[in-house]
Amino acid sequence: MTSFFEQVHTVGRVKPRGEAVQFSWPGVYFEGRFRGTGVGVVLDCAAADYDVQVDGATVATLVTPGDTTHWVDGLRDGEHTVRVVKRNDTPGDISTFGGFVAAPGGAVLNGPAPRDRQIEFIGDSLTVGYGNVSGTRVCDPEQLKRTTNTDVSHGALAARQLDADYQINGLSGLGMVRNVAGICPDLTYRTHYDRALLSVDGDVWRNPGTWRPQIVVVNLGSNDFTDLTPGEPWTPETLAAAYRASYGAFLRTLRTRYGPATALVAVGFDRNAEHVRQVVEACNDAGDSGVHYWYLDTSGLDFLGCDGHASARDDRLIADRLVPFLSSLLT
Structure with a gap:
């Protein structure tokens, strides 16, 4: 089983906390790959907003989502990319991202390679x-x-x-x-x-x-x-x-x-x-x-x-x- 850090390409300043990361700066983003018809985004943040993008298109904007797993379902069965990005600056608060979860029958794959x-x-x-x-x-x-x-x-x-x-x-x-x-x-x-x-x-x-x-x-x-x-x-x-x-x-x-x-x-x-x-x-x-x-x-x-x-x-x-x-x- 691959770890969080193998499954997620993380860009921005983060602090590891077990199989999750904490962060504060704006614009921090997380990219992954998965196979199947859906993906869950694991977040714990009551302060900031996030865009969720699948295959390059924004499919959801999460407004102060709290402690949740947000699901994107109903996708064609196959391989997809997913990206989660923090939209705004909330310097007085700490946010946590816990990775991606595949829908039943699918799998989270190794994350994309960093850009050169x-x-x-x-x-x-x-x-x-x-x-x-x-x-x-x-x-x-x-x-x-x-x-x-x-x-x-x-x-x-x-x-x-x-x-x-x-x-x-x-x-x-x-x-x-x-x-x-x-x-x-x-x-x-x-x-x-x-x-x-x-x-x-x-x-x-x-x-x-x-x-x-x-x-x-x-x-x-x-x-x-x-x-x-x-x-x-x-x-x-x-x-x-x-x-x-x-x-x-x-x-x-x-x-x-x-x-x-x-x-x-x-x-x-x-x-x-x-x-x-x-x-x-x-x-x-x-x-x-x-x-x-x-x-x-x-x-x-x-x-x-x-x-x-x-x-x-x-x-x-x-x-x-x-x-x-x-x-x-x-x-």
């Missing part, structure tokens, strides 16, 4: 796909949860165009040194980056040795440069200096983690663009030619996602603009 390419996306709400399928800028908290779909974020779309496995390590509202509107001043994105379980202080994700991305894309800074609020310790000058210094240190941490063969892409967007360009220039001047600058062109974007974020249409446009640049780094 791997891309990691690091960022904030734009990377998550915050409210991207809402169709409106005005969303209440419940609408935001239901209309965030990381699986159609620009990173996920770009990676699939390039036939790459991907991690979407995005956290809404957080920045490199300062968070949106100055909230939670003792925490930043960098506080959480090393974790598998985001709500567990001191947790550390253990790379099983299979995650070796050819490209890491970093898009952090939109929250850092939101308007300063009264009582914050920053001036525009000290904030910019701290941002550039911390960004450079973060890129050096990524270089140490992944080695010289990994291309690091720093995204310039909105108010952070010139600061990011300077950070990349400094890395290049220091001898790291594997750090690259990419400017996120916002022309033609409608920003019709929740709270003025990118819409699903915008995500497609951004992905189409990003893919040629990433492709040039893969050849």
